[in-house]
Amino acid sequence: MPESSQKSEIRSSLLKYAANILSRRPYFRFKLREKLFLRAEKLNLSNSDSTINSILDDLAKSGYLNDQYLSEAFVRRQLSKHYGPRIISLKLKFLGLSREAVTEALSSSASLEAEIASIRQYLQKFPLLDHRKLISKLYQRGYSDRAIKSAFDGGYLED
Numbered sequence: 001m002p003e004s005s006q007k008s009e010i011r012s013s014l015l016k017y018a019a020n021i022l023s024r025r026p027y028f029r030f031k032l033r034e035k036l037f038l039r040a041e042k043l044n045l046s047n048s049d050s051t052i053n054s055i056l057d058d059l060a061k062s063g064y065l066n067d068q069y070l071s072e073a074f075v076r077r078q079l080s081k082h083y084g085p086r087i088i089s090l091k092l093k094f095l096g097l098s099r100e101a102v103t104e105a106l107s108s109s110a111s112l113e114a115e116i117a118s119i120r121q122y123l124q125k126f127p128l129l130d131h132r133k134l135i136s137k138l139y140q141r142g143y144s145d146r147a148i149k150s151a152f153d154g155g156y157l158e159d
Contacts, residue, residue: 011051015038018055022064029056029067030096071097071105076114087142105122115147121144123151 014138017039018032027035058066070091078088085106092102092110122141123134132151138148 007051010040010043010045010048011055014042014045014048015055015058018059019064020151022059026066028067028070028095028097029060031125032056032065034060035143067097067101069103071101072109075105075109079114079118082118082141084118084138084142084147085115085144090142112147112150115143116151117121119143119147 014036017037021027022032033052036052036055039049056065074092074095075088078091083091088110089102089106090115092105095101097105119138122138126134126137129137132156135148135152138151
């Protein structure tokens with residue numbers, strides 16, 4: 001019986017910590033898992049893998065942990081910072097999202113029109129650069145060929 005009360009105490013401690021940090025800002029599942037593992041290590045808790053996974057599953061079921069929503073918001077924020085889909089997908093993979101989740105977030109939030117609007121806004125920073133250097137900058141920012149071509153065909157720059 002004492003072992004079961006110890007497990008529930010471990011679970012309640014980690015759940016309280018998770019609720020505390022999620023009340024400050026949202027986290028991706030991968031990042032929250034890292035934080036919970038570090039917390040369990042700090043509290044010298046052993047065999048906390050199953051407990052942490054069950055906490056994460058419970059938080060996801062109750063809607064406090066939603067990677068899809070966060071990834072879509074992340075894509076919109078990165079587009080507003082003038083990063084293209086290639087760079088955004090690398091950043092999302094670094095944050096621990098699966099390839100399918102990254103593809104879904106990019107397809108729902110980074111439409112061609114949004115990408116072109118981001119390109120045009122970014123190009124306003126460089127009114128004196130020639131066509132070749134502008135295209136080079138756009139490729140470095142991770143924009144797609146199609147969006148770059150569409151942005152220039154739309155008449156942004158006169159040759």
